[in-house]
Structure formats: C-alpha cells, structure tokens
Amino acid sequence: MSFYTANSLTFSYTRINKLFENISFAIEKDQHVGLMGPNGCGKTTLIKLMLGLLKPQQGEIYLDGKNINNISLSHIGKKVGYVFQNPDKQLFCPTVWEQMSFSFIYGNADCKDDADYKLKHYLEIFDLARYKDSSPLELSRGEKQRLALASVLSRNVEFVILDEPTTGLDILRRKQLDKCLEALKEEGKGYIIVSHEDEFLIHHVDTILNLNPKGVDIR
Numbered sequence: 280m281s282f283y284t285a286n287s288l289t290f291s292y293t294r295i296n297k298l299f300e301n302i303s304f305a306i307e308k309d310q311h312v313g314l315m316g317p318n319g320c321g322k323t324t325l326i327k328l329m330l331g332l333l334k335p336q337q338g339e340i341y342l343d344g345k346n347i348n349n350i351s352l353s354h355i356g357k358k359v360g361y362v363f364q365n366p367d368k369q370l371f372c373p374t375v376w377e378q379m380s381f382s383f384i385y386g387n388a389d390c391k392d393d394a395d396y397k398l399k400h401y402l403e404i405f406d407l408a409r410y411k412d413s414s415p416l417e418l419s420r421g422e423k424q425r426l427a428l429a430s431v432l433s434r435n436v437e438f439v440i441l442d443e444p445t446t447g448l449d450i451l452r453r454k455q456l457d458k459c460l461e462a463l464k465e466e467g468k469g470y471i472i473v474s475h476e477d478e479f480l481i482h483h484v485d486t487i488l489n490l491n492p493k494g495v496d497i498r
C-alpha cells in the first residue's frame with residue numbers, strides 16, 4: 280500500500296454543498312507532489328483530512344497502511360510534518376528557541392543529543408538565529424513563515440506537507456527553501472506542496488494533483 284491512500288473521499292462543511300466527492304489518489308513515501316486548484320476548491324481542507332484534523336463524510340484515508348481514523352493525532356504528527364498556510368496557528372511558545380525545541384523534542388524523542396546542533400543549524404539556514412530569544416509573536420509575517428518551516432524541517436519526520444510555503448518569502452529565503460526541499464529529496468523523503476506558483480512547483484515536484492469541482496486529476 281502507498282504511504283497515503285485516499286479512497287472515494289467525500290467532504291462538505293455544510294449539508295448542501297459538497298466540496299469534493301468520491302476522490303481517490305495514492306502518494307508514495309518518496310513522491311514529490313504539487314497540490315493545485317482554484318481558490319476555495321478545498322486544497323487546505325484536503326490537507327486537514329490527510330492530517331486527521333477533519334473527517335470525511337465518506338471514504339477513508341490510509342497513512343502507511345493504517346486507517347487515519349484509528350491513529351492518534353500525535354502519531355500522525357510524528358510521521359508527517361506540516362506547515363500551515365497561516366503560521367500564527369502553529370507558533371505558541373514564549374521564544375523562538377523554545378518553539379524550535381518543542382517541535383524537535385516532541386517529534387524526535389529518541390535523539391535529543393542532536394537537538395542543539397540541529398536547531399542552531401536550521402535557525403541559521405532561515406536567518407533567524409538573532410531572534411532566538413524573541414517571542415514568535417514579534418516576528419514579521421515572513422519571519423514567522425520561516426520559523427514554522429525551520430521547526431518542521433529540523434524534525435526527523437518521514438513526510439512533509441507545506442501549505443503555500445513561499446508566502447512572505449523574499450528571493451533569498453526562497454532559495455533557502457529550495458535548498459531544504461532538495462535536501463529532503465536527497466534524504467529520500469516525500470512531500471506535498473500546496474501552491475499556485477507553477478514555476479516553483481515545476482522545480483520541486485514530479486506529480487501534480489489538481490483538485491477541481493469535478494474531482495481530482497493526477498499527472
């Protein structure tokens with residue numbers, strides 16, 4: 280079975296309109312997927328279903344062979360790292376360093392020895408080392424985005440989901456993100472990137488999952 284398998288998913292927020300109906304797809308652990316589609320078609324919603332944060336009205340999602348309904352959120356979070364479209368939703372610690380440490384130790388309970396080195400390394404990559412003792416709330420939009428990326432990428436997850444990761448990044452920081460995605464590829468890790476940016480996706484993905492009102496195309 281694939282790393283992610285979705286069978287005949289149907290989801291709606293209201294009784295009247297179905298956001299998507301009967302969609303099925305499979306994603307391998309080392310696959311690099313771009314999730315595209317018009318505004319409001321349900322890309323973020325699909326990601327939330329894949330993280331177990333929402334439940335479909337019909338259909339099932341399997342993660343690494345297990346029905347996601349039967350796996351705890353913390354177990355899913357240890358396997359799959361994700362960065363939300365709005366990084367405010369995942370930054371809650373008093374300082375940047377504690378935010379990084381929390382994610383790292385939570386996700387890598389058995390390799391705490393690495394922590395200092397890895398956290399400093401990722402703070403430097405994303406040019407955040409000088410904010411180590413600042414509150415994440417004081418950071419700019421782009422800095423928050425970089426902190427959310429740094430904390431997910433420093434963890435030893437098996438698969439990564441990034442929802443609009445280029446938002447708020449300037450050219451230099453985009454290049455750093457490019458390098459991190461290349462590094463994930465070299466480590467044999469797969470990812471899904473939700474994005475409207477064709478150019479960015481062309482460089483980083485091998486499969487496009489195009490969500491639209493009629494269903495999903497995979498190419």
Ligand SMILES: Nc1ncnc2c1ncn2[C@@H]1O[C@H](COP(=O)(O)OP(=O)(O)OP(=O)(O)O)[C@@H](O)[C@H]1O
Pocket residue numbers: 292298316317318319320321322323324325
């Ligand atoms: N909690 C919610 N309750 C009701 N409707 C919601 C909720 N969250 C999202 N929606 C609606 O569901 C639809 C899909 O939203 P979603 O954020 O998944 O789309 P998207 O494809 O990611 O959009 P975008 O490209 O603009 O980021 C939208 O019409 C949105 O308004």
